[in-house]
Amino acid sequence: MKFTVAKKELLRVLDLAAGAIADIPLTPALKGVCLTASRKDIRVEATNNEVALIAAADGKVERPGTLLIDAKWLRDATRGVEDDVTLDVKELRFTMTSGAAVYRGACLDPAEFPTLNADATKDGVVMPARTLARMLKATAFAANDPKERPELACVCLSGDGDGMTAMAADGHRLARASFEGGNGLPQILIPSSRIDLLVRVLDGAADDAMATVSKVHGAARVEVPGVTVSAQEVAAAYPNLTSVIPTEDRWTGTVLVEGSGLLAALRRMKSVGATGKDNCAQVDLDVKADRIDLTATGPNGDAAESVEAEYDGAPMVVRAATDYVIDAIAAVGGDEAAVELRVIDPESVVMVREAGATDRMCLVMPMRIL
Numbered sequence: 001m002k003f004t005v006a007k008k009e010l011l012r013v014l015d016l017a018a019g020a021i022a023d024i025p026l027t028p029a030l031k032g033v034c035l036t037a038s039r040k041d042i043r044v045e046a047t048n049n050e051v052a053l054i055a056a057a058d059g060k061v062e063r064p065g066t067l068l069i070d071a072k073w074l075r076d077a078t079r080g081v082e083d084d085v086t087l088d089v090k091e092l093r094f095t096m097t098s099g100a101a102v103y104r105g106a107c108l109d110p111a112e113f114p115t116l117n118a119d120a121t122k123d124g125v126v127m128p129a130r131t132l133a134r135m136l137k138a139t140a141f142a143a144n145d146p147k148e149r150p151e152l153a154c155v156c157l158s159g160d161g162d163g164m165t166a167m168a169a170d171g172h173r174l175a176r177a178s179f180e181g182g183n184g185l186p187q188i189l190i191p192s193s194r195i196d197l198l199v200r201v202l203d204g205a206a207d208d209a210m211a212t213v214s215k216v217h218g219a220a221r222v223e224v225p226g227v228t229v230s231a232q233e234v235a236a237a238y239p240n241l242t243s244v245i246p247t248e249d250r251w252t253g254t255v256l257v258e259g260s261g262l263l264a265a266l267r268r269m270k271s272v273g274a275t276g277k278d279n280c281a282q283v284d285l286d287v288k289a290d291r292i293d294l295t296a297t298g299p300n301g302d303a304a305e306s307v308e309a310e311y312d313g314a315p316m317v318v319r320a321a322t323d324y325v326i327d328a329i330a331a332v333g334g335d336e337a338a339v340e341l342r343v344i345d346p347e348s349v350v351m352v353r354e355a356g357a358t359d360r361m362c363l364v365m366p367m368r369i370l
Contacts, residue, residue, distance in 0.1 A: 021046050052230045137195075245363065313343065
């Protein structure tokens with residue numbers, strides 16, 4: 001086989017493929033990336049037997065064929081050259097040229113690489129790629145550590161008559177994002193360790209690109225034009241978290257505050273926040289009609305700040321983990337918009353969401369409820 005591809009284009013697909021290769025591959029073939037050149041395009045494949053990626057690259061193919069080569073070596077070599085890359089393969093020996101640079105070496109045997117299913121999904125939910133990326137980013141941060149509760153170390157996607165939701169929780173917080181579509185999507189538990197790769201694939205698609213989400217043979221599958229990712233599901237029963245979310249009639253007050261100002265104050269206060277039983281800094285939010293007074297005391301001293309706000313309920317003090325509130329505000333887009341903090345009482349959950357929006361929200365819990 002022989003083909004030529006632009007450096008930027010080859011690096012694009014190799015960077016994505018790196019997310020599907022294990023740090024310590026089980027077999028020599030799994031440390032490689034498989035490139036199949038045809039008259040149509042150059043297909044790049046990588047897998048660690050738990051996640052698989054297939055991506056198409058544009059290039060000029062002189063002789064079709066298949067190459068299996070050490071993924072890290074090829075990625076590093078491509079980064080180091082300045083011109084287009086030509087790969088010429090004969091009898092498991094390759095020659096890579098780029099400008100004045102010439103590299104030669106042995107290939108891996110492509111017959112040892114697993115066969116990946118590249119057929120397009122016939123059934124699935126079609127939605128804007130940017131919307132799916134936003135939903136995953138708005139929830140994945142709340143997923144649990146797999147060493148503690150494996151069944152919560154994921155983002156749960158599901159669809160019903162009201163649309164599609166993404167949800168994640170770790171016992172201290174719960175994040176949910178929704179999309180008005182996706183009816184009929186079966187429950188899919190995407191491991192949190194795979195979210196970064198999926199988000200990079202979705203964010204790398206064109207602004208108006210559509211993504212297809214489906215469940216195929218026990219794996220979550222996401223397709224965008226030119227790229228397909230399949231990830232084995234978390235093998236566990238996901239708990240019913242809907243009951244954790246308070247009904248509308250339970251909320252007693254809503255705080256309206258500029259998200260960026262509150263974020264900045266919370267980040268400054270982290271350095272002195274007292275360490276609680278969960279080994280994280282804590283902050284007291286004293287919500288009043290026209291402001292939030294924040295206080296924190298810890299081994300590094302104490303701090304107090306006030307942030308302008310509007311509040312329509314009875315004054316109360318809510319104690320929360322500083323990092324959890326920061327993560328929640330950032331996840332709902334509060335670094336660029338006003339946010340709402342909905343409260344019940346000092347001992348209950350706090351809901352964080354973008355002001356006037358209902359598609360993303362996070363519950364911050366003062367106590368473990370799962």
